[in-house]
Amino acid sequence: MTDGNHKDAAHGDSDGLLELAQRIVAEAQRRGASGAECVMREGRELSATVRLAEVEQLKQAGGKSLGIRVFLGQRSASTYTSDFSWPAVTQMIDSALGIARIASEDPAAGLPQPEELGRWEGDLGIYSPAAARVDTDAGVDLARRAEAAALAADPRLRNSEGGSFEAGEGRRIFANSLGFAGEYRRSSCSIAAVPIAEEDGKMQRDYWYTVAHDPARLDSPEEVGRIAAQRTLRRLGARKAPTARVPVVFDSLVARSLLDQIFTAVSGESIYRGASFLAGKLGELVAASGVTVVDDGPRPGGFGSAPFDGEGVAKRRTVVLQNGRLESYLLNCYTARKLGLRTTGNASRGLADAPGVGYGNLYLEPGTQTPEELIAGIPQGLFVTEFIGSGVNIVTGDYSRGASGMWIENGQLAYPVEEITVAGNLKDMLKQIVAVGNDLKFRSAAAAPTLVIEGMTVAGR
Amino acid sequence: MPAESLHRDARRFFFERYGMTSADLERYLAAALDRGGDFADLYFEYQSTSSLLMEESLLKSANQGISVGVGVRVLAGERTGYAYSDDLAPEKILRAAETAAHIASGPARTHIVGLREVPSRATLYPVVMAPTDAELMAKLALVERADRAARAYDPRIEQVRVSYADEVKWVLIAASDGTEAADYQPLARMGVFCLARDGASVQRGNSGGGGRVDLSFFEQRLTPEELAGQAAREAIQQLQARECPAGEMTVVLGPGWPGVLLHEAIGHGLEADFNRKKTSAFSGLVGQRVASPICTVVDDGTLPGRRGSLNMDDEGAPTQCTALIENGVLRGYMQDRLSAGVMGAHATGNGRRQSYAHMPMPRMTNTYMLPGEDDPQEILRGVKKGLYAVNFGGGQVDITNGKFVFSASESYLIEDGKITAPVRGATLIGNGPDVLTRVSRVGNDLKLDQGIGMCGKEGQWVPVGVGIPTVQIDRLTVGGTAG
Incomplete structure (x- = not known):
């Protein structure tokens, strides 16, 4: 594993892209910009899908693109292109300057303060050159084994959306007119299986996957297939649940979605607009005492880790909720200025737009009980294993989503349920997280353990 | 340049700008088929985008961009090999073709026609979009008008965000069966978001619209003032909203965007790939009754200027109007080339992709239900107790078990045939293959949505349209919080 932060001979900037980014920034200033940024992305991907033991799809490609943001005092505009030729680049600089002239003077706009610029200097462990070296045949083999293991698990598993393998690596380059220039690489690979089970003429589908920066750290395809089969089989025979107000257990995989909602609610963009049920609540108790939420931007091996953010500010660890108290919003430079605060190093960056706000590795700290122990304490309730739809209103906290899972009777998972909704309000839900499991495991940049939430309405029959 | 000739000259656009010839295209196709594939195609795309964002009455963000690339696809039986390049240099295209060719293993055997x-x-879509300074100022004027109108709507409107975005795509497709097709595809959208505050209560309202149109559409047909009024009204209405009921009840859908029901409940399940693989809850149901006899649903890519419309799909096949459900009976699927070939069906012009970096697959265009005979007011008057849902956010479906959801952002209680209190947003959930069997009344007021739909499938996003008349569904689960 090589650190994504430092250069080495195998993948340094020998192609001159970092220098090109700096040259573009200088050229923008020469053409009249009072400040400028250049962001570049380069990446490669391989994906293989096997369905019913036959190769179904192979995809292999790579590409790169660049974005430019210019300032004319407090006015700014952005442009992007996939053409790296100098004439195309200078044309993009000129169009950015052209549209910046019609933009408004925005007192909060601007680059970071020079002292805010920086990078995390530790080993992030987010890049392995091995990911992009997995060849097509090896990828196909992993996909095939994952699907075969799933289908071999039970005769009711007769169809499949396939097994798949994906690998890729991406490189991010950033330079600005305050002299910041940096780059890092991140790699990723994954194996997934999506079997379909059939019984009494009804079909059910579910999935499982493993993901890692380094292929050597992936779970075996047989393990992926076995769990995918289990998850699919347990859905067979699902019925509707009664309409009731019962404790709802969020499986760790779906509890993660709650972190996305907490993030949106504490993101500087929602806060300064007043578009969040948590706006103005800094320092207040907004969640149950067992709830601590942290964004750890430079977490070693994290799926959201990076040495610096989308504005060249060092990534850091920020405690968002401490024992239920709202300790910090997550901010980039713009939203920090709007709120009279300092950036938390949470600028996200596409190519075309001004910086947004994103999280690094956002997680809810685990408790001490196993998921089985949590369920054992519930006489009647719902264990949610999947949500569909996006019926969440961050402005009001109103929450209503389609769900499926298992009905809990006397502390046991009794039977599968589907075609139900789970509803409440995030303001109340956060305060009614009455138990937190011990099963925190990162499978993406956000993670949560199993959670028990009381007072929600389940609608079914 | 007049729009008609722009459309015709899409081919020349690539040939002149990148120095390509038909002979080059044939050479790339031959390389793609060199390992024995049955079929190959090239999808060249040049996309130019622009967008503006106004917030706090400031034009905070403005951007433009260009992306260019080519996707090379090779089919061998049901297998697909795919590679792409964002560099149109001949050696890069050839390398992509050689990479895609690897899906097949054997000697070349397909002759390039x-x-x-x-x-x-x-x-x-006979319109032209030009990235000129004059157009930029005109777009800014539209955005400013929406901002002013939303703020003037009511003193309780506290925040207004207005966005405008457009794009043009030049597309050239060449395939080993001899197809060479090109298109010029404009697309524009304007959106308004409002926050209303009354004491401690804060609510949001959204609106949006557009299509394959130019700026005159927003000046004449769907004005910034109209969009601003819709968003502001929704936010103000919601200030009074009470808890939504929970459980099974009668639901009346208003006309237009609530057609997202059709998109989720039946549309995705009728995409041919899922049915070729027998993974859809609708697999094998052609010819069977899946809706009440008053329901006829089509997917129509040929409506002029609509967001989901296309002259040709992303495989070069002309779009058409395809009957999905006719008088309650399932008629057919939406096809792309691969699935139509395997299923022995005709192409329906539904092979779409997000960009050159993506493989085509069966996707919807504009999906809507034909009007029925009922007066919408009569429908409402006939409901003793129920929910009247007029605006929605998004939805989602599980193709395999057929369960779908869609989330109401504006709805009202119906009590004794009258619309009474507004209720807070709630998700509606149902089962695709039987929800339409419970449609008991269809209004005569078919409306298409205003042009805001974006549909995601396997990570690919494409613009779509939906539409529906007022309909009554006798039993649907509503995910509220009130007992």
Whole structure:
């Protein structure tokens, strides 16, 4: 594993892209910009899908693109292109300057303060050159084994959306007119299986996957297939649940979605607009005492880790909720200025737009009980294993989503349920997280353990 | 340049700008088939975008951009090999073709049929979008008008965000069966978001619209003032909203965007790939009754200027109006080339992709239900107790078990045939293959949505349209919080 932060001979900037980014920034200033940024992305991907033991799809490609943001005092505009030729680049600089002239003077706009610029200097462990070296045949083999293991698990598993393998690596380059220039690489690979089970003429589908920066750290395809089969089989025979107000257990995989909602609610963009049920609540108790939420931007091996953010500010660890108290919003430079605060190093960056706000590795700290122990304490309730739809209103906290899972009777998972909704309000839900499991495991940049939430309405029959 | 000739000259656009010839295209196709594939195609795309964002009455963000690339696809039986390049240099395209060719293993055996231009029909979107300074100022003026109108709507409107975005795509497709087709595809959208505050209560309202249109559409047909009024009204209405009921009840859908029901409940399940693989809850149901006899649903890519419309799909096949459900009976699927070939069906012009970096697959265009005979007011008057849902956010479906959801953002209680209190947003959930069997009344007021739909499938996003008349569904689960 090589650190994504430092250069080495195998993948340094020998192609001159970092220098090109700096040259573009200088050229923008020469053409009249009072400040400028250049962001570049380069990446490669391989994906293989096997369905019913036959190769179904192979995809292999790579590409790169660049974005430019210019300032004319407090006015700014952005442009992007996939053409790296100098004439195309200078044309993009000129169009950015052209549209910046019609933009408004925005007192909060601007680059970071020079002292805010920086990078995390530790080993992030987010890049392995091995990911992009997995060849097509090896990828196909992993996909095939994952699907075969799933289908071999039970005769009711007769169809499949396939097994798949994906690998890729991406490189991010950033330079600005305050002299910041940096780059890092991140790699990723994954194996997934999506079997379909059939019984009494009804079909059910579910999935499982493993993901890692380094292929050597992936779970075996047989393990992926076995769990995918289990998850699919347990859905067979699902019925509707009664309409009731019962404790709802969020499986760790779906509890993660709650972190996305907490993030949106504490993101500087929602806060300064007043578009969040948590706006103005800094320092207040907004969640149950067992709830601590942290964004750890430079977490070693994290799926959201990076040495610096989308504005060249060092990534850091920020405690968002401490024992239920709202300790910090997550901010980039713009939203920090709007709120009279300092950036938390949470600028996200596409190519075309001004910086947004994103999280690094956002997680809810685990408790001490196993998921089985949590369920054992519930006489009647719902264990949610999947949500569909996006019926969440961050402005009001109103929450209503389609769900499926298992009905809990006397502390046991009794039977599968589907075609139900789970509803409440995030303001109340956060305060009614009455138990937190011990099963925190990162499978993406956000993670949560199993959670028990009381007072929600389940609608079914 | 007049729009008709722009459309016709999409082919020349690539040939002149990148120095390509038909002979080059044939050479790339031959390389793609060198390992024994059955079929190959090239999808060249040049996309130019622009967008503006106004917030706090400031034009905070403005951007433009260009992306260019080519996707090379090789089919061998049901297998697909795919590679792309964002560099149109001949050696890069050849390398992509060689990479995609690897899906097959054997000697070349498919002969390339000489390329011939597919005669194009009169374009469905005869408009021109030019990235000129004058156009930029005109877009800014539209955004400012919406901002002013939303703020003037009510003193309780506290925040207004207005966005405008457009794009043009030049597309050239060449395939080993001789197809050579090109298109010029404009797309524009304007959106308004409002926050209303009354004491401690804060609510949001959204609106949006557009299509394959130019700026005159927003000046004449769907004005910034109209969009601003819709968003502001929704936010103000919601200030009074009470808890939504929970459980099974009668639901009346208003006309237009609530057609997202059709998109989720039946549309995705009728995409041919899922049915070729027998993974859809609708697999094998062609010819069977899946809706009440008053329901006829089509997917129509040929409506002029609509967001989901296309002169040709992303495989070069002309779009058409396809009957999905006719008088309650399932008629057919939406096809792309691969699935149509395997299923022995005709192409329906539904092969779409997000960009050159993505493989095409069966996707919807504009999906809607034909009008029925009922007066919408009569429908409401006939409901003793129920929910009247008029605006929605998004939805989602599980293709395999057929369960779908869609989230109401504006709805009202119906009590004794009258619309009474507004209720807070709630998700509606149902089962695709039987929800339409419970449609008991269909209004005569078919409306298409205003042009805001974006549909995601396997990570690919494409613009779509939906539409529906007022309909009554006798039993649907509503995910509220009130007992």
